[in-house]
Amino acid sequence: MNQPASTKPATAETARQVVSAKSLGLTFQTNDGPVQALSNVDLTIGKGEFVSFIGPSGCGKTTLLRVIADLEKPTSGSISINGMSAEQAREARAYGYVFQAAALFPWRTIERNVALPLEVMGLPRAEQAERIARTLELVNLKGFEKKYPWQLSGGMQQRASIARALAFDADLLLMDEPFGALDEIVRDHLNEQLLGLWGRTSKTICFVTHSIPEAVYLSTRIVVMSPRPGRVTDVIESTLPKERPLDIRETPEFLAIAARVRDGLRAGHSYED
Amino acid sequence: MDTLRSKIVPVSTILAGIVVLWYVFAVVLNAPFQRDLDRRAGETPTTMEFVARTLAQKKPTMPAPHQVAQNFFENTFLRKVTSARSLVYHSWATLSSTLLGFTFGTILGIVIAVGIVHVTTLDKSLMPWIIASQTIPILAVAPMIIVVLAAVGITGLIPKALISTYLSFFPVAVGMVKGLRSPELMHLDLMHTYNASRAQIFWKLRVPASVPFLFASMKVAVAASLVGAIVGELPTGAVAGIGAKLLAGAYYSQTIDIWAALVAGSVVAALLVAAVGLASRIVERAMGGRPA
Numbered sequence: 034m035n036q037p038a039s040t041k042p043a044t045a046e047t048a049r050q051v052v053s054a055k056s057l058g059l060t061f062q063t064n065d066g067p068v069q070a071l072s073n074v075d076l077t078i079g080k081g082e083f084v085s086f087i088g089p090s091g092c093g094k095t096t097l098l099r100v101i102a103d104l105e106k107p108t109s110g111s112i113s114i115n116g117m118s119a120e121q122a123r124e125a126r127a128y129g130y131v132f133q134a135a136a137l138f139p140w141r142t143i144e145r146n147v148a149l150p151l152e153v154m155g156l157p158r159a160e161q162a163e164r165i166a167r168t169l170e171l172v173n174l175k176g177f178e179k180k181y182p183w184q185l186s187g188g189m190q191q192r193a194s195i196a197r198a199l200a201f202d203a204d205l206l207l208m209d210e211p212f213g214a215l216d217e218i219v220r221d222h223l224n225e226q227l228l229g230l231w232g233r234t235s236k237t238i239c240f241v242t243h244s245i246p247e248a249v250y251l252s253t254r255i256v257v258m259s260p261r262p263g264r265v266t267d268v269i270e271s272t273l274p275k276e277r278p279l280d281i282r283e284t285p286e287f288l289a290i291a292a293r294v295r296d297g298l299r300a301g302h303s304y305e306d
Numbered sequence: 307m308d309t310l311r312s313k314i315v316p317v318s319t320i321l322a323g324i325v326v327l328w329y330v331f332a333v334v335l336n337a338p339f340q341r342d343l344d345r346r347a348g349e350t351p352t353t354m355e356f357v358a359r360t361l362a363q364k365k366p367t368m369p370a371p372h373q374v375a376q377n378f379f380e381n382t383f384l385r386k387v388t389s390a391r392s393l394v395y396h397s398w399a400t401l402s403s404t405l406l407g408f409t410f411g412t413i414l415g416i417v418i419a420v421g422i423v424h425v426t427t428l429d430k431s432l433m434p435w436i437i438a439s440q441t442i443p444i445l446a447v448a449p450m451i452i453v454v455l456a457a458v459g460i461t462g463l464i465p466k467a468l469i470s471t472y473l474s475f476f477p478v479a480v481g482m483v484k485g486l487r488s489p490e491l492m493h494l495d496l497m498h499t500y501n502a503s504r505a506q507i508f509w510k511l512r513v514p515a516s517v518p519f520l521f522a523s524m525k526v527a528v529a530a531s532l533v534g535a536i537v538g539e540l541p542t543g544a545v546a547g548i549g550a551k552l553l554a555g556a557y558y559s560q561t562i563d564i565w566a567a568l569v570a571g572s573v574v575a576a577l578l579v580a581a582v583g584l585a586s587r588i589v590e591r592a593m594g595g596r597p598a
Contacts, residue, residue: 102499104495104498104499123498123499123501124501126500126501128499129499130495130496130499132492132495132496133492134492136490136492136493136496138493138510138511138514139594140514140515140517140593140594141594142594149500149510150500152510153497153500153501153502153506153510154500181594181596182594183594183596
């Protein structure tokens with residue numbers, strides 16, 4: 034597919050900005066009147082960052098991700114991805130999206146599922162095969178090419194869906210609570226693998242979660258959000274090193290950051306009672 | 307062993323029950339006429355003799371199962387298939403128009419469903435008409451279709467097949483509208499993130515998602531097609547087909563013939579539904595279905 038000429042960022046400053054939101058707002062019109070899902074969100078995400086969005090249900094973290102992905106249109110403010118509008122970025126296939134569920138097509142084998150975006154984008158067969166092999170190896174699913182989704186465990190299905198999002202080499206990965214439905218052991222394992230993958234590929238990752246340890250373990254920056262209206266209440270820079278073994282979660286540094294996130298969530302008056 | 311216990315035993319139990327009930331009804335329903343015959347002949351048979359006679363009439367009100375079975379066997383296996391008395395000959399006449407009408411109907415149903423799913427105007431305008439079309443009594447319309455088409459020179463297989471089409475497009479259209487709309491929002495969003503075109507969403511997502519719906523509605527449609535073909539044969543002047551056989555049997559009070567033709571119709575219906583079921587299972591397997 035042809036990439037628009039404007040994909041190349043104009044200046045060095047925008048080159049580092051993958052996502053840039055300015056006083057972003059989104060109001061849904063519902064039967065019970067308007068609901069402010071996002072209000073006045075200002076956010077800049079640089080290249081190679083791992084940013085987590087955390088907050089209670091209804092804080093707009095998923096909505097924000099969907100706005101970045103151009104699956105929802107903001108009602109006020111502006112958003113740009115790689116210096117383009119969200120729509121242009123989607124049309125240029127600037128990001129891979131991982132949903133809460135694996136959302137694999139049940140009638141396709143794992144390799145055909147990974148091939149889906151490549152087929153849509155019209156890549157030649159040989160290149161498809163090469164990319165499928167490479168991305169399946171990246172998520173440790175080699176040997177499962179010919180299996181159908183129902184033959185795989187939940188964790189493996191979600192890994193296949195990550196492979197599908199990686200297959201077309203977008204620099205930006207948007208992940209909406211991808212491990213939310215998995216048990217904690219699988220989740221730890223996948224967190225570790227995701228971190229390794231991020232280290233090797235230098236992609237920019239936006240990651241929605243409602244687990245504090247997950248957010249702190251993975252991120253270089255944690256965006257704390259709160260509901261009614263959905264807004265950003267705090268942005269916490271992580272001081273953890275890039276190399277993070279699982280037991281880093283017992284270090285005082287980790288616990289301090291986790292405590293700050295928890296304070297941020299509490300300060301957002303998430304649950305008045 | 308499992309199929310024996312889970313399928314064969316329950317089915318044959320019900321079958322045996324039906325046969326017993328059938329015999330009872332045959333005796334009861336044929337008794338008045340038999341009593342009349344005996345009275346005129348001046349005979350006084352014993353009860354056992356009387357029962358045997360009620361089950362051996364030439365034109366009984368209610369033929370006994372063994373009479374139907376014998377007639378069915380003779381007219382299926384002991385006659386040349388080209389003979390006008392052969393049930394195979396009549397079944398083939400009906401089957402061929404059923405298959406033609408079913409093919410038309412399935413294609414028409416799919417085309418209508420694709421139109422309804424993709425064009426908002428069609429969704430609003432077409433659906434009420436499609437539903438209204440099925441409220442018309444087909445038995446009243448069928449002769450008119452046959453007569454009108456004969457007037458413009460179309461006779462033979464096509465008019466009968468059109469009645470099958472009329473009955474079979476409906477379940478396919480309704481099923482496919484549902485099937486083409488069955489993809490989850492998440493799958494549609496996924497295709498949206500790839501900036502997939504409408505055609506790509508249709509072929510890669512909507513069509514595969516609709517396949518189970520297609521086969522479910524085809525099972526209903528194929529049975530409806532058979533009914534349509536038989537109804538279409540009733541006013542054709544009774545040349546060939548199960549419908550023609552039924553009509554001829556009614557003219558000459560050949561009740562055993564009527565029942566044998568009905569059995570032939572059921573056998574054809576069972577074969578058709580089984581064929582669709584088999585096709586469905588093969589396609590499901592090819593699409594990675596979980597073995598049940």
